Amino acid sequence: MGVVEWRFEADDLARLRFAFSPMWELVASLRVLRAPARHSVHLAWLRAVRPRLEAIDLSELFALAPTYGYMADFLTPPPDTPLPDFAAELARVRLTSPEKASEEAGWVETPDTRSIDRFRADPVGGVQRVADTLGAYWELALAEFWPRVYGLLEADLMWRSRRLATGGATALFADLHPLVRWERDRLITTGTWCHSGEPTGDGVVLVPSAFRWPDIATMTEPYQPMLVYPARGVGTLWEAGPPPAPGALAALIGKTRAQLLLSLCHPASTTALARRMSLTPGAVSQHLTVLSGNGLVARRRLGREVLYRRTATGDALVSSS
Template sequence: MIRLRFGVDDLGQVRFAFSPVWEAVTSIRALAGSSGLHAPWRAGVRTDATDLELLTTVIRPTGYLPDFLHPLPQRQAPGFDAGLAMVAATDPDLAASELDHLAHHPRAMQGPDRDRRYATLTGFVKRPEDGLAQIIAALDRHWRASIAPHWPRMRALLSADLAYRLRELGAGGVRRLLRTLHPSVTFDHDTLSIVKYYEGTADLRGRGLLLVPCVFAWPDVLVRTADPQPAVTYWPRGLGRLWETQTSPEGTPLADLLGVSRAAILGQLDVPMSTTHLAGQLDLAAPTVNVHLKILERAGVVASWRDGRTVLYQRTHLGELLQVGRDNWAAADDGG
């Protein structure tokens, strides 16, 4: 159990952000996992084997993770290149110190090929500039090959989670927000407690707390206590539906009611999506999708909001009821 103690000033300095770099880093841990949740993504990973060998050396499945690999985002939703530039700007001496700690960490260094991994890490400790350059290049290629194609859908899910958390904060304050963050997280009086494999207590000391939703953090919650600001990383709401592939609505009562294209669009919107992303998912022209979305929005079955330059759409409560009806009909038709 790790405990984070709040002071009066800390309660006013709780902020949110998500980080594409943090997604890239934690996705390496997801590759080592056996959970079925990310299995569809793992099946499509196209990252070079040499890059994966390097990345799995510095990003272990459990235990210590060097802080320089997950810099604190300066904005709520930074780009991947900006985050990678922050990693590249790491003081080489700091990188060497953290990699040396990793090389001697008993939990993180468990597993096959320990001697090879130890040799790689100690080599980076001696030449941290070279090690940083190799890590950055491998992360960049991994992102572009295996995560960037999914980023629009992931980003929409993260944005929706931030919007929900901000509503929780507005409705019930910091206490309500922190109590609903993750099954392993509790908040009592002035202390946030997180179930971990190790024991520790840290005072926030006026630094506040950064909350980071992260797709590949599942099922864990990750804690950082280092300066300049402690951070807690958790998985976002709706994650279980992220990799789902919707079946065709053709021939269903919902398709008879709405039309096949509109029923298909509604089926995709269990997580927020843009017109462009929907068009790609359904192999439809973007203007056609946009027309259908406007009709669905006027009917009250989808809602829209702006996220930066992008307009996102998601099912409303009425849309959820229609989709549940369609799913129940399909289950009955299959004999379920």
């Protein structure tokens, strides 16, 4: 059993940040495909995508990201913005140096040594080939479902950010995962390998994940230090559609506005709500304006985004319906 330990100075804690990554979700989903019993929460997704995958050869990706143990880090570069898009992350994978890709491929333990040998024999072509496969796999397996996953990850990110703001690191890490703990000035995770040091670069990035559930993952130097943990509410991810609007509430304010109000159990942006509700951002914005004008939701700016949340009046209306 290994331990990864980061020692934090005051400025390291100030540089702690959150982000999420469509590329990380995509690569993590490769393990879900091959170990469905361990990831039973995603069975609905598996049933939907498996018939589509007969048209694509995933053997090289499976070799680089085996079911257990180390997977090549270049496949999942730490997100460099809070909300990266898949195209930008795929471009970063394509820019991986052949030397780094070959070295990391050599660290992978997999029974498919033929695929690893092929990749290392021509890492320049291998990186481009793997990037092409990732792009095709994204279109077949995750692009359609990304708005739903995005909404879950965004809700977790907002909840954790509030925990950090109100209770500091102790509150943030108290229930992040059983294998993660905060001790005075140290962030400690238990896993399969060892590392000890101070966070480098821009500090530690905390990345909620749907497809990594129920495990954690860490990445250290020479990459940006990163801790991946299961997002809250993964068990509800594949529930169909937005929450049903109670009849009385829908009759009072309309079905769509009732569903929006119910969806705001956690703060969310207009974009996330539009994806979750299968509406245009403009339509969501109009409904939010009405709800805000009647004191049922409030808005708050967080960086470049505006987040909406239910007010106490909105909570009372939902609970009474």
